[in-house]
Amino acid sequence: MSILDESENPYLLLTPGPLSTSRTVRQAMMRDWCTWDDDYNRDIVETIRSRLVELATSQPGYTAVLMQGSGTASVEATLGSIIPDSGCVLFITNGVYGQRMVEIARCLGIRHQVLDCGETGQPTAQQVRDILASEPAINHVAMVHCETTTGMLNPLAEVADVVKQSGCLFIVDAMSSFGGIPFDIAELGIDYLISSANKCIQGVPGFGFVIARQNHLEKCKGIARSLALDLYDQWQCMEKNHGKWRFTSPTHTVRAFYQALQELDAEGGVEHRYQRYCDNQKLLVKGMESLDFCCLLPHEQHSPFITSFYSPVSPDYSFAEFYQHLKKLGFVIYPGKVSDADCFRIGTIGEVYPRDIARLIEAVHNSMYWEHK
Numbered sequence: 001m002s003i004l005d006e007s008e009n010p011y012l013l014l015t016p017g018p019l020s021t022s023r024t025v026r027q028a029m030m031r032d033w034c035t036w037d038d039d040y041n042r043d044i045v046e047t048i049r050s051r052l053v054e055l056a057t058s059q060p061g062y063t064a065v066l067m068q069g070s071g072t073a074s075v076e077a078t079l080g081s082i083i084p085d086s087g088c089v090l091f092i093t094n095g096v097y098g099q100r101m102v103e104i105a106r107c108l109g110i111r112h113q114v115l116d117c118g119e120t121g122q123p124t125a126q127q128v129r130d131i132l133a134s135e136p137a138i139n140h141v142a143m144v145h146c147e148t149t150t151g152m153l154n155p156l157a158e159v160a161d162v163v164k165q166s167g168c169l170f171i172v173d174a175m176s177s178f179g180g181i182p183f184d185i186a187e188l189g190i191d192y193l194i195s196s197a198n199k200c201i202q203g204v205p206g207f208g209f210v211i212a213r214q215n216h217l218e219k220c221k222g223i224a225r226s227l228a229l230d231l232y233d234q235w236q237c238m239e240k241n242h243g244k245w246r247f248t249s250p251t252h253t254v255r256a257f258y259q260a261l262q263e264l265d266a267e268g269g270v271e272h273r274y275q276r277y278c279d280n281q282k283l284l285v286k287g288m289e290s291l292d293f294c295c296l297l298p299h300e301q302h303s304p305f306i307t308s309f310y311s312p313v314s315p316d317y318s319f320a321e322f323y324q325h326l327k328k329l330g331f332v333i334y335p336g337k338v339s340d341a342d343c344f345r346i347g348t349i350g351e352v353y354p355r356d357i358a359r360l361i362e363a364v365h366n367s368m369y370w371e372h373k
């Protein structure tokens with residue numbers, strides 16, 4: 001294979017990120033940038049920051065901070081930089097990513113409690129209300145919007161309502177949902193929302209971002225439990241120096257993200273992207289069910305981003321073989337992550353359209369060798 005061939009994707013990534021990006025997003029990485037020049041900071045980074053805030057809310061009072069690393073680095077930067085020693089967090093969990101926030105809190109010595117809903121359960125407003133009423137020490141609530149472990153879309157508005165009434169600070173990991181489903185963080189009373197470049201905005205991996213209620217972030221100087229992951233300091237540097245990052249920024253990734261944001265606009269914005277993802281996911285479920293696959297979750301709990309299917313019960317089935325078969329036919333799927341159910345996952349985000357899903361269903365049909373052996 002020549003170097004040039006590598007600019008084409010040999011298969012579609014049906015994964016929750018990194019995901020398949022457009023060729024134009026990949027091409028945007030073809031030149032080099034200086035990290036202190038205005039061409040980069042003022043024109044690209046600052047535009048991205050204000051665009052992210054506009055995507056998150058139509059109301060004033062929010063600011064965006066970009067942070068090097070994968071999405072987890074931004075989660076860790078947020079938890080480590082905004083919760084003072086006197087803080088206590090309620091983590092609402094139903095999968096690996098909620099659990100990861102708990103691990104971060106443990107690692108950083110942040111006081112916390114956990115409402116564990118199991119991997120296929122959802123929190124109810126009443127459960128959260130009861131815990132907050134009986135545990136007055138809790139002053140922060142954190143949850144994942146779409147739990148990528150299963151693809152479950154958590155009841156954000158219901159929980160947000162309770163959190164708002166309680167006066168707690170609300171932190172949301174919207175890593176796999178932001179930009180792919182419409183919501184307004186000010187209306188929901190979200191104080192900190194965390195996401196990353198390589199999910200629904202359809203950029204490439206390398207940094208995450210936090211959209212923060214500015215009058216709270218302003219009060220977070222000196223809280224950080226890490227130097228490199230100090231959200232406040234990173235924000236201050238960007239604010240004071242027109243988009244400058246404290247340490248080397250992932251310039252090519254950032255330039256690709258800028259292109260990805262323009263392509264989100266060209267698609268018609270979040271509302272239209274959401275519609276495409278919904279079309280993809282509905283077609284996926286319909287096609288897979290027609291081939292006798294069963295979804296792990298009830299349909300009404302599904303996000304349009306990623307879907308878990310039970311593995312076939314045939315003794316001839318192996319995920320590794322199924323995976324290789326589909327890969328040869330041009331599709332990369334994702335292993336399951338649920339601990340007590342044998343599953344695999346298929347993502348429906350990225351540069352993926354209903355026609356691709358239709359081809360996938362055809363490929364799955366052709367891969368069902370285990371049924372005919």
Ligand SMILES: *Cc1c(COP(=O)(O)O)cnc(C)c1O
Pocket residue numbers: 016017070071072073097144146147148173174175176196
């Ligand atoms: C992708 C993702 C993350 C971050 O994972 P990284 O591997 O660090 O990028 C966090 N939370 C959720 C819900 C995710 O989907």
